[in-house]
Amino acid sequence: xxxEQIHLVRHGEVFNxxxxxxxxxxxxxxxxxxxxxxxxxxxxxxxxNRPVVALAASPLQRxxxxxxxxxxxxxxxxxxxxxxxxxxxxxEGKRMGGxxxxxxxxxxxxxxxxxxxxxxxxxxxHIATRMLAAMEDAWQAADGGDVVLVSHQLPIWMVHRRLxxxxxxxxxxxxxxxxSSITTFERRTLASGxxxxxxxxxxxxxxxxxxxxxxxxxxxxxx
Numbered sequence: 001x002x003x004e005q006i007h008l009v010r011h012g013e014v015f016n017x018x019x020x021x022x023x024x025x026x027x028x029x030x031x032x033x034x035x036x037x038x039x040x041x042x043x044x045x046x047x048x049n050r051p052v053v054a055l056a057a058s059p060l061q062r063x064x065x066x067x068x069x070x071x072x073x074x075x076x077x078x079x080x081x082x083x084x085x086x087x088x089x090x091x092e093g094k095r096m097g098g099x100x101x102x103x104x105x106x107x108x109x110x111x112x113x114x115x116x117x118x119x120x121x122x123x124x125x126h127i128a129t130r131m132l133a134a135m136e137d138a139w140q141a142a143d144g145g146d147v148v149l150v151s152h153q154l155p156i157w158m159v160h161r162r163l164x165x166x167x168x169x170x171x172x173x174x175x176x177x178x179x180s181s182i183t184t185f186e187r188r189t190l191a192s193g194x195x196x197x198x199x200x201x202x203x204x205x206x207x208x209x210x211x212x213x214x215x216x217x218x219x220x221x222x223x
Contacts, residue, residue, distance in 0.1 A: 003053070003142035006135050006201070007045065008149050008156045008183045011066040012037030012210065013217040021220065023092035024085065029061040033217055035069075037180035037210035042069035044182060044209035045148065052076060053145030054138060058084040058152060066180065067150045083134040084151040087122035116169040124168035128158040135159070135201060139187060153177045159185075163201055179217055180210035 012034030014022060022028040030038060045052060052074040057067040059080045067078040090111045111120040118124065131151070138147045157175045160183060161168055177183070184205040192198040208214070 002144075002187065003139045003147045004144060004186070005050065005146045005204070006139060006149065006185045007052075007146060008135075008151055008159065008185070009041050009045075009066065009070070010153055010156055010177055010179060010181050011060075011062040011150060012041075012180045013213075013219065014062050016218065016220065018095070019218070019220050020093055020095050021089065021091050023087075023089040024060065025092050026061070030065045033213060034062070034179070035065070037213050037217065038066040039069045040210040040213065041066070041180040041182055042073045044207055045070060046073045051145040052148055054142050054147045055079070055150075056081040056084065056134075056138065056147075057150040058082075058086065060086060060152075063150045063152065067148075070148055070150070078150075081134050081138075081149070083130040084149055084155065086152040087127050087154055089121040091120060118169075124158055127155050128162040128168060131155045131159050132162065132201070135185065139201075156183055159183070159201075160203060163203055176206065178208045178211065178214055179219055180208075180214075182207045182209065 013031045014028050014034060015031040016022060016028060053076065055067055055070055055076045055078045057063040057078050057080060059082055063084070064078065071078050113119050134149065138149060153175060157177050158168060161170065183203065185201045186204050187199060188202045189197050189199045
C-alpha cells in the first residue's frame, strides 16, 4: 500500500548575518529562530494525528537540521535525497540587495537575459521534474501512512505550479512558501477526458505553522 499523503516542508530561518544568497554553499545552518520554526512545523505535523512513516531531506545543512524535530516527533530516521536540493545559482555567496549588490554589477547582467528559464541557474522544468520524481518514489516506497520531504522554497513552489497547471516562470516575490511551511499532496484518480482516468498528485493543503515567528525572520537565501 503506498503513502497516503506527502508533506513538503521548507526549512527554517538560516543564520546568515551577511545577507548573502547562500544557495548550495556549505556552512549555512539554522539560526536559533530557525530551529524554533522547524519545531513549529514538527508540532503541526504531530498535531494532525497522522502516522509519518518516512522522512527525507535535502543534503544541505539547513534542511537536515529542520528534519531533526520531525524525526524525534515520529521516531523515524531522516534519509537524504539529492533531488530535494536547492537549485544551482550563479549568484551564490553574493548579496542581492542594497549597495554593491550582484544585480547592480554589470558583469552579472549576462546571467539575467532570460528570467523564464532562468538563465542564472537550474532550469525550472528540471527542478519540477526531479522533485516530482522524488515524490513519486517516496509515495511508492511507503507502506501506508504519510511521508515528509524537507526541501527549499523554489523546489516546493515548482511542484505547486506544475501540478496546478501554471507556468513555471513566475515572480519570486509572490511565492507562497514561507519558512517552515507545509504543503501537502495526495495521490488521486481524476478524469482525463473521454471517460479515461489518470492518477496524479493533487495539492490538498498549505499551512504556515511558524507564521508567528516569521515576522522576525530574515529570508534572503534564494531567488
